[in-house]
Amino acid sequence: FFQPLGVRVALLAVEVWSQGDLVRVGSSGRAALERFLRWRHRDLLPRLPHDNAQLLTGSRFEDVAVGMSAQASMCSPERSGGVSMDHSVSVLVVASTVAHQLGHNLGMSHDSAGRRCQCRSLYQDRSCIMDSPTGFLPGFSFSNCSRQDLERSLRQGRGWCLSNVPELPRLVNISLCGNGFVEAGEGCDCGLRLVRARVPRCPPRCPRAAHGASCPQDCADPCCNSSSCQLLPGAQCATGDACCHDCQLRGAGSLCRAARGECDLPEFCDGRSARCPPDTFLQDGQPCSSGRARCAAGACASLEGQCQQLLGAGAGPVSSSCMAALNSRGDERGHCGQLPNGSYVACAQGDAGCGRLQCQRSASDRVPGTCLGTPVPAGDDVSTATAMVLPGTACGPGKVSAAPGGTPCPGWHRRGILMCVPPCQVCLQQRCQDATALDTEQCRNKCNGHGVSWADVEGMGGRELAPSCVPPLPQVCNNLGHCHCERGWAPPSCTSPGGSALPAGLLLGALLLLALLLALCCLRRAGLHKRLCQLGKGTSCQYR
Structure with a gap:
């Protein structure tokens, strides 16, 4: 469902309450959601860091159709989640309901008639995923309106938690060449998807499938051997990684993730990894909205x-x-x-x-x-x-x-x-x-006069700050409490020569990877993975 939007849903854990519900569900979907979100914040988050949690229940709700969720709440510790009824014998239909609730969490609104939304699907008699829920005729694809809602939400900084890829050992995932994840012993994984052959023979570059049976797709990476999941001779990285170009690592200081929203910061390649460093954003308390508000958790x-x-x-x-x-x-x-x-x-x-x-x-x-x-x-x-x-x-x-x-x-x-x-x-x-x-002065005072100025950040991120609203020490700090250093000065305090205008903390990216319950890896279409796929089994999709 989410792949065409450039979003990968990575499943960390499934918790089954076999000894009694830990949250009272009842017949009210609204009340059940509030109780579930309180339980998630109080009990689940401390023991299992994640971005989003969804409750699937066999109870029947009287006040809502088939589910309930909090709007535009994806990165909120208190509000990121939803509840859905197991209302159909079809796994695909229930998956569409959960995708609908996740869509609301991501900032998507309903595809009302006045919006004139359109979606493409193999099942033209079905609705779009974000149509108003009825419990019948579920949607199987997101509309152009949903895509616009998602992009607006990201521009506003609501998706700051979505760019940090989860640790692979923590995923609920079968280790397999072709599943789209680079696992232990693999140099690349272009993510084969087996589909019924529509041509008499398979393309020669994808030799894994038996002739006439099924042909792998999405395996045309010129840097990767799709059969062995190893890099081809001479390749340093695989196509799709943000810091990889023509199978070679991009130089340190190359922009790999532009700032999204006023309170976000751009990220740069470090010259040693094909992946863009974890997402960082402006430290809480920095001014935004032309000085009318302040940044908090990456959002204005x-x-x-x-x-x-x-x-x-x-x-x-x-x-x-x-x-x-x-x-x-x-x-x-x-x-x-x-x-x-x-x-x-x-x-x-x-x-x-x-x-x-x-x-x-x-x-x-x-x-x-x-x-x-x-x-x-x-x-x-x-x-x-x-x-x-x-x-x-x-x-x-x-x-x-x-x-x-x-x-x-x-x-x-x-x-x-x-x-x-x-x-x-x-x-x-x-x-x-x-x-x-909010205390932002502590970091600003540690930049030693070599931190990136507001003017520099405005130029990189396209932000619009009122010219009258500048702090007395115009040094920019990120959410890690580190300085955003000028070119030629090294993080985290900009005291020693070096660096390539890399924000502090990017070289420590490995320390920032969080295990996620339903971690949504926000993948730019021109960036990390152009076309991720997963192995199809039978006639129904498997959702991770």
Whole structure:
């Protein structure tokens, strides 16, 4: 399902509860999702690091069709997951339901009639995967709208956790030449996929298949022997790796992953590995959205962007007074979090802008004299109850501006005739706190005058920062707390000559590979693997 989007789903573990459910499911899909997400964050993540978890249950939900998930939550420790009913005897149909929930986690919205979405499938009478769920006629392919939603989500920095490839020994995977993973003893693996032959004989470059039976596809890598999974003589690397060109390693400093979104950082080849180093992003607290917000976990946490990610283009936050009224309720429709027993916590007056994300779909939804928060259509499979304001968001809409004569935050200074006014208070742990709690100065002060400046990063990543909003020490640090060094200076503190404008921490990439439960390896179509495939068995696909 995800291969045409350039996404590989890697399965780390399957946990079967044979001695009783560890999470009470019940008949409400919304309640089951909230309980499952709390269990995942409290119990599963500490013992098994992963990006996403999906619960498959035999229970029947009364309030949703066949599943439930949290929108645009893929890299969130608190919200990345979904629940699906085992509602069909067909494995493929249930797999489509799980793919639908994963699509929501990745930021995909429903393919509504007004969007005019199209998808290609061998089964033309079926719908697209992200069509509104009915339990019948499941989709077998993602639409052009889903692709656009995914790309927008990545540009906004929502997929920062997807580029770090999981450790192969931890995957639930049979070691086999041709499965698309380079395992112990292999120099390459172009990922053969056996399909029924549509031609009388197989291509000569793919000799593994018996004549007239089935022909391997996706094995035309000029660098790799597809039969032995070894590099051909003279080849240093295999086609598809981001730091490999014409079977040779690309030089140190070659761009292999461009910055996606304002709070991301570009990655560069190190000259020794064919793989692009693990993804890094700006350290929490760096300004974004023209100084109106701050970066947190690789995303620019503006309320407008969060509402549009949740409800689509044109959506925006409610007024400050409306948000305060809603989030002081202390129920499912407005709160500042939940206790272990599931009860909701009402927001204190000063923290109301850090509670549940309260949005309206468009300006036409605004009725004078009314206060309506995020709508929850009956039967919808997207949970908005768990959509909380992201860390780093300014505490409430309409509170941040950059204007002449404004009052700057501590540690910021006048540039030209404007005074920079980044948010002095941001949301952290559902509370409105001083932005200094994000603490970015410690790293900036360690760059020794040779860190990459904001102007350099703006040029590399195409970001748009207000000219008045620059820190007094314009050195850029990544999420590892390391400096992004100038060309000719080596990380992590830029004190010694060397390097090729490589961000600190990239040479330590092996230490960053996390084992993932449902790790989504986000593979650029022009980058890591042009066409990954897996061995087909019988007439149904096997999903990893």
